[in-house]
Amino acid sequence: MKHKTFRTRVALATAGLLTMSALTACGSGAASASGSGPIVLGSLLTIDNPFWSNADVKATSEAWEKYINKELGGINGREVKIVTCDDKGDSAAGTTCANNLLAEEPVAFVNNASLVVGQVVLPQFTQAKVATLGAWPISQQENENPLLFPTTSGASGTYPGLAVYLRSIGIENVALVFEDNGAANAVAKSLADLWKSLGGKKSSIFSYGLRTPDFTPLASQVAASKPEAVIAGIGAGDAVRVLKAFKAAGVDVPITTTQTPAVKTVLESSGGAAEGVYFSFVCSPTSVGGKDVELYEHVMKTYAPDRELTGQTCAASSGMQYALSVLQGVKGDITKESVLAQAQKSTDWPGFMTHPMESDAAAKATPAIRNPYVTVAQYKKGEFVPVNVDRVPAGLKPYVNVRDGIPWFRGTLPAS
């Protein structure tokens, strides 16, 4: 009898303790958004990750948040509050982030740039019916999501844009160098298909391991295939080693990559290996100029003075500017429903240091990408020099749009 009493006591004490812990843990939920409180915008970013850090995007969004609150007096008198979560590129952490962000009751997400959005997070955001304004889509799930309103093409446009540029200067044989995983392999394959459809004669895919300690064998393989140009899918973390390996292996043809590794740390520590490399940019202050650039530089210099101005900060600024225009366009209460409705109405947008967003520009396979255009610039003596295409071949005309003398390239044809 004594024995049973002890068991019962232990069981009751455990249950009591657990209940108390549960109530303590769950009691501190987020305060629900009200019409007079701040307008909450969520932002899911991969930051603490060796290969892709979006710390610049966070800093940019926060700089614009301060600008909107201090210089514009908020939106409709309400302050804007950006809540960021770093998923570290990990799917479990992404799920945790998504739930914590949704618990803040955001009216929209802004500038999401994450390795796991497409993997685990997007289904949750879609279920919650919250729009994403401005973003850096990297997966097919994002490219076709009806609640996503990116101002640029993200990863889906940067590589195809390079292919179109290379074809426009007469390159026939290209080497495609990508990481050895499913998602990167899919990008490489789609590029090979695009190359063929653009009339290119040959494309060869080369893959490298995520943690490969040496890129020399890869570079040697690329050199042996004697390509006329290279499209390299590399992040800022790998870029120096890959470019050095190309140089050591004697790959002396045009090497192209995206804006991701176009940052000071890579360019300065590459030992000259980055000289002459072509980068695709979704956003181009040097090409566009004008009032947009003045505002961009003002916001960044005032509210994020320590930040280097990069492709990331430029693209994130365009995302914030788009979010601002959508939120300002909302009539009545700013709620997730009204923001989504306004975003659906605002699919045509003039752009902010970017090519305009045009609803009829989206391709069939990537309906969310309303601005698939990129510019290309070559890194020469410490500067990015925009490329010029003297004469666009007839077959490529649908893929090139020259605005104010600057060619913008797209790798897809509009659905219409």
Add this chain to the structure above:
Amino acid sequence: MDLLRMAVLGLGLGGAYALLALGVVAIYRGTGVPNFAQGAVGMFSAYVFFGLRDDGGVPAGLAVVITVVTASLAGVAFYLLVMRQLRNAPILARITATLGLLLVLRGLAMALFDVASRTPRGELPSRVLQLGSVALPVDRLLIACLAVLLGIVLSVVSVRTRLGLAVRAVADNEKGVQLVGLSPQLLGALTWAIGFALAAVAGIVLSPISGLDADALTMLIVPVFGAALLARFNSFMLAVAGGLGIGIAQSTLALVQDHQGWYSILWAGIGRSQAFPALVVILLIVASGRLLPARGDAATGRLPVAPLPRYRKSGPVIALAVGLLLIYTSSTPWLSAGIMTLCGILIGLSVVVVTGYLGQISLAQCATAGIGGLVTARLAAGLPLPLVMLIAAAVAGVIGIILGLPSVRVRGQSLALVTLSAAYICEQVVFQDPRFTDAEYGYPLIPAAALFGRQLDMTSFAVLVLVVVIAVGSLVGALRASSLGRRALAIRENEAAAIAAGTNVPRYKLAGFALASAIAGLAGCLLGYHALVFAPNGFTTFASLNIVVMAYIGGIAMIGGAIFAGIGAAGGLFAQLLAVNGWASYHDLIGGLGLLIAIQLHPNGIASLGHDLRHRLRSRTGNSKVPPSAPAEHSTDVATDSEIERLVR
């Protein structure tokens, strides 16, 4: 000619593996522990060196000396504070301790340094040497030469000097060494100091070509262990040859990468060249049986206690009541973390079955969970939830049998390496290849769970997962109490005795792997339904290691251990607690430190505290049926010993 070119270029890759393998062999020869943290020590040392040189302005030569000396002292400290205390512990405890060190170093690097991968300026000349048609950077050649040189020096020291012979002697017979007047502590400390110093040298010379970040060298453990295995963890020169060989083979494999056709599925396609070293490990161990020499096994060590679960009837009822209360009072983020925890508990239960009860070290339980997730992604659109759960568990169970086949020939650390390699192959090949995932672009989506025609919201789904976990937990508890469980423990304790008692050991091992993998597969299926997508990076080798570590802290042979593993699982309640308090970046650091402390204070796991407490309380009340969980050496617990005796009789 192409073959020769790629073989020569593989020298850099091979040199990297060889350098790290030398340290692994040095530590194994001296203490019998495969150091999973060898790459992490190299990584952390590299951060120290480049921090001193680039940020501190210390001359490179002096920075090298400081870094190597610091690493050696860290090796001594780790040995004296952790490994020395575990010298009589089972091999799993010692492996787990090195995993704890890995977590601590990775967590520290992420907390202290910029995590973005960078390429520091190297000290070795980087000009290119033209060898016929091959352009080989000189630093790669020098790294390979350095590995060979160090291999020769270590070989000579180990064979020709009194010190080398003493280190070998202490590994073989510690008491004998003491009798001849040598200090095993001093020799053990020296072994770890040398191992860490070699890791530091590797980190300094490799980082400029492999990149510097928290994971760059840390995650090279599979190819490095492959090289060490080729040397039977014994010969320095063979380790160097093994490292260079694997590097060269991996490099030349690139020549056949683009071959198409069903016949090329083994070597052409996504992840094949990365998985190659893992395949080498599996083939080497399985082909040669018990390959690793038994070092440092003077005492066989006490295995973690596996007490009979108490509250087998009231426990599930209480768990259900508490679980329902939590589910219906939690906010969405905590509810989601709770579901991740419950799925983590399932994977933890699979570890309890295969490692805790059966004694077979499996580091691939998350990989089998991934198989369940993959099956779910392929079937969920067309089949009802219960059927998908059954099929996912069944397929994972079959994979478990395949995974368990090597356990018929090998066990202990050899089996740990085989399962680790299998997990690595799953991560690099199976979960990435569209031929398996059936998703050419993006990730395979999974529809929301529905039962009896009704779509489940998160709360209803949490209730379903809770019920599944309680059912499986009850099954595992009942298994421990059954004759099957007693036989499994007998196998864990002494295979020869179990065979003598008439137990069909291979059949039990395979059944254990099948059951454990089926449970893990079920977890993968539920994780898929929760995430609405098959997310391959939730089932990485690192996730598998993390679950085993957490289960060990909790008590690897107890249901409580599985609960602890679930709470500590990625995305679980512990992660959520850290996230809401802004400490998410310290997850690894806290987990690793917790492990190193817990393994000293409670080698049987934190869950054993309850047992001890209950025993003490009963002692006071004069009702002392249950033995304490820290019995004499060489026994699982008194109850288990008596059970084994009964079996043998």
